[in-house]
Amino acid sequence: MAPREESAGLRHGDGGQQDEARLSRRSLLSWMIGGSAGLIAVVLGTQLIGFAASPAFEAPSSDWVDLGPLDAFQPGVPKNVQFVITHRDGWKEESKAASVWVVRGNQGTNDVKVFNGHCTHLGCIYSWQAATRTFDCPCHGGEYTIDGRVIAGPPPRPLDALEFKVSGGRLSCLYQDFKLGVSQKVPA
Amino acid sequence: MKEERGRGFRNWLDQRLGYRAAWAAVFERSIPEGLNWAYTLGSATLFVFILQALTGIFLALYYTPNPDNAWQSIQFIENHVAFGPMIRSLHHWGASAMVVLVFLHMLRVYFMGSFKYPRELTWIVGVILLFLVLAMGFTGYLLPWDEKAYWATTVGTNMVGAVPFVGSFLEGLLRGGPSVGVLTLPRFYAVHMLFLPALLVLFITLHLVLVIRLGISTPPKAARQERLMYENRAPVGRSAAAQRGVRG
Numbered sequence: 257m258a259p260r261e262e263s264a265g266l267r268h269g270d271g272g273q274q275d276e277a278r279l280s281r282r283s284l285l286s287w288m289i290g291g292s293a294g295l296i297a298v299v300l301g302t303q304l305i306g307f308a309a310s311p312a313f314e315a316p317s318s319d320w321v322d323l324g325p326l327d328a329f330q331p332g333v334p335k336n337v338q339f340v341i342t343h344r345d346g347w348k349e350e351s352k353a354a355s356v357w358v359v360r361g362n363q364g365t366n367d368v369k370v371f372n373g374h375c376t377h378l379g380c381i382y383s384w385q386a387a388t389r390t391f392d393c394p395c396h397g398g399e400y401t402i403d404g405r406v407i408a409g410p411p412p413r414p415l416d417a418l419e420f421k422v423s424g425g426r427l428s429c430l431y432q433d434f435k436l437g438v439s440q441k442v443p444a
Numbered sequence: 445m446k447e448e449r450g451r452g453f454r455n456w457l458d459q460r461l462g463y464r465a466a467w468a469a470v471f472e473r474s475i476p477e478g479l480n481w482a483y484t485l486g487s488a489t490l491f492v493f494i495l496q497a498l499t500g501i502f503l504a505l506y507y508t509p510n511p512d513n514a515w516q517s518i519q520f521i522e523n524h525v526a527f528g529p530m531i532r533s534l535h536h537w538g539a540s541a542m543v544v545l546v547f548l549h550m551l552r553v554y555f556m557g558s559f560k561y562p563r564e565l566t567w568i569v570g571v572i573l574l575f576l577v578l579a580m581g582f583t584g585y586l587l588p589w590d591e592k593a594y595w596a597t598t599v600g601t602n603m604v605g606a607v608p609f610v611g612s613f614l615e616g617l618l619r620g621g622p623s624v625g626v627l628t629l630p631r632f633y634a635v636h637m638l639f640l641p642a643l644l645v646l647f648i649t650l651h652l653v654l655v656i657r658l659g660i661s662t663p664p665k666a667a668r669q670e671r672l673m674y675e676n677r678a679p680v681g682r683s684a685a686a687q688r689g690v691r692g
């Protein structure tokens with residue numbers, strides 16, 4: 257709303273009654289009103305736009321899970337780690353319990369495998385059998401070697417290895433579930 | 445108003461739209477002498493209404509009128525949306541401000557006698573607006589779906605239930621069932637953000653058309669002085685008043 261003092265002046269000057277002082281008072285007021293309207297529009301406008309655009313600036317939720325110090329895992333001894341992951345989609349928050357098996361080899365700090373805790377057949381929770389040195393699934397007799405290869409039962413693919421990283425001596429993994437019962441590893 | 449000819453976008457637009465005449469009719473109309481700040485209360489109400497409409501439209505981006513999620517969606521606005529607390533507070537306090545302003549505006553109109561001929565219709569439309577504003581407050585109060593909202597609405601709709609004969613029917617109509625529940629929230633939401641705003645826009649427009657068409661009423665004091673001026677053909681002032689005293 258730009259003050260239109262020129263035309264206002266034209267109109268109100270018609271009668272010849274108005275003096276200069278009155279004209280400038282009028283245009284000062286209209287500048288003040290226009291200025292406050294503009295200020296409100298800018299302040300409120302930026303907030304409203306920020307409000308509306310807010311989700312677009314949200315970093316995609318990352319499900320990196322801290323699994324603790326790497327030293328806590330001994331080479332050749334698979335260890336189960338359980339945790340709760342919270343997935344947020346807008347105001348909808350979903351928490352679920354999940355677990356992984358961490359297997360360390362002897363070849364240094366990067367010789368690590370992190371397996372999703374679900375059997376690739378139909379998702380049961382398998383566990384490490386120290387006696388047979390296999391991962392056994394209780395549901396339909398699935399068995400895997402220490403590096404996740406299937407050696408018995410119906411599982412259609414090896415255990416699902418997860419992305420992991422070691423930083424500052426701590427191990428973390430990108431927890432992910434995959435489609436069950438199929439031979440390809442496709443994210444669920 | 446004087447027609448401005450010539451080139452330029454504004455003139456081009458004005459020759460087709462006539463916006464200058466419209467602008468002048470609204471913002472450069474003559475008003476009586478002796479007005480004071482109380483005469484801005486209607487405009488203040490209008491300003492807050494526009495603010496409510498804007499912030500309300502934006503809040504609708506996140507608010508979810510579902511009993512399972514309504515409360516969480518508001519927590520989300522409060523904690524995760526940029527400027528969320530600000531926009532929500534504006535709408536929250538604006539609601540109270542609007543009710544206060546509309547009453548003050550009505551009091552000004554009442555005490556200045558502005559409801560008299562020819563402004564009775566403006567007053568009647570105003571009364572409709574008053575109820576619409578109160579209804580906005582009542583329906584909006586339920587939407588946060590917290591304990592206070594729930595019980596306030598239970599009590600409010602119980603009161604309607606006390607109406608003779610048709611009470612329980614009205615209560616069921618408002619609640620969408622025998623008690624405040626799953627159907628009540630979407631009902632209040634729809635009424636709050638669709639039915640009532642449509643009616644408000646309609647009646648505010650009518651109200652403003654009437655205000656502009658009839659012009660602002662002259663305040664009693666200025667009107668008295670004007671009358672005196674015409675009666676006595678004398679300058680207004682203490683002497684004029686004295687003269688009136690002499691004439692009885």
Ligand code: HEM
Pocket residue numbers: 482483484485486487488489490493546549550553558559563566567568569570571573574577648651655659660661662
């Ligand atoms: C949404 C609510 C309302 C809005 C936005 C509104 C707006 C306005 C505006 C902008 C004016 C011009 C003069 C002024 O600002 O005082 C006005 C005048 C008037 N309003 Fe309202 N109003 C509302 C509610 C009401 C109510 C509740 C009543 C009375 C029951 C009422 C009765 C009148 C009357 C009679 C006038 C003419 C006053 C005169 O000519 O001096 N209005 N209204």
Ligand code: FES
Pocket residue numbers: 375376377378379380393394395396397398409410411
């Ligand atoms: S779920 Fe593991 S073998 Fe079927």
